[in-house]
Amino acid sequence: MRVIAGTARSLPLKTIEGTDTRPTQDRIKETLFNILHSDIVGCRFLDLYSGSGAIAIEALSRGAKEATLVEIAKPAVSCIKNNLSFTHLNDKAQVMEMDVLSAINRLKGKGVYDIVYMDPPYGKDYEKDVLSALSVSDIIDEYTNIIIEENIDSELDYIESCGFLVKRVKRYKTNKHIFLQLKGSV
Numbered sequence: 179m180r181v182i183a184g185t186a187r188s189l190p191l192k193t194i195e196g197t198d199t200r201p202t203q204d205r206i207k208e209t210l211f212n213i214l215h216s217d218i219v220g221c222r223f224l225d226l227y228s229g230s231g232a233i234a235i236e237a238l239s240r241g242a243k244e245a246t247l248v249e250i251a252k253p254a255v256s257c258i259k260n261n262l263s264f265t266h267l268n269d270k271a272q273v274m275e276m277d278v279l280s281a282i283n284r285l286k287g288k289g290v291y292d293i294v295y296m297d298p299p300y301g302k303d304y305e306k307d308v309l310s311a312l313s314v315s316d317i318i319d320e321y322t323n324i325i326i327e328e329n330i331d332s333e334l335d336y337i338e339s340c341g342f343l344v345k346r347v348k349r350y351k352t353n354k355h356i357f358l359q360l361k362g363s364v
Contacts (some may be wrong), residue, residue: 179232182208184239186265193230201230202297202327206350210325211236213348213357214293217323218242221292224285224317226278226308231271233295238267246272246291248281269345277305282311290319297327300353305348306336313341313360324358 179201181189193201194229202210210233211218219241225234226248234245255275262268274281278296294312298304305326312318324342328334330353337344338359346357 179204179230181232181236181239181265182211184236184241186235186239186267187264191230191232191235191261192257193232193264194251195232197312201232202208205326205337206355207232209348209350210355211240213346213355214325215240216294220231222246222289224248224291224294227298227304228258228273229297231261231273233297233346234271234351235261235267235281237295237359238270239265242270242293244272246281247287247332248275248276248278250273250275272315273295278308278313282308282315282317285317286315287312288317291317294318294322294324295327296325300329301332303334305334306340309337309340309342318360320360320362322359326356326358327353327358330354 220257221242223237223242223245228247230248231247234247238245259275262271341361342358343361347356
């Protein structure tokens, strides 16, 4: 796994061993950032369930102003910090070692994020609680792009009842990216 483009281009990133994280493949990451291209430069990026930090690091490398990475697993947090240091992007990043819902609550009053990316463990429906928390939070607004990475077969039929509209779905072989915005903003 590596940084695809930007100031840290081609630098290899570490991942933690085992099956606790599922790093996004380089080709999928490249497609995601091609879709987000015009929104990245100067943005505030929130990476929920950060794993190795590769997605937020890619955003920073491509010109995001800052990134907040939320991860609860200690080995993953250590990996994130090592990757940020290696890519020389740690001065633009904040790592929050806690569960996602606590982080959303703690970020209250600290500004709006332009992009929120979440890649929770597949099949657990963690997205429902996260979307419910985000919908009443002041860390997003009608212009915030929210992206969920999930298994290709996941329905997530509760998205609209949580206050969001699906703008786009990009399918890959085994997973997909779902692009959302708050209802009433499309």
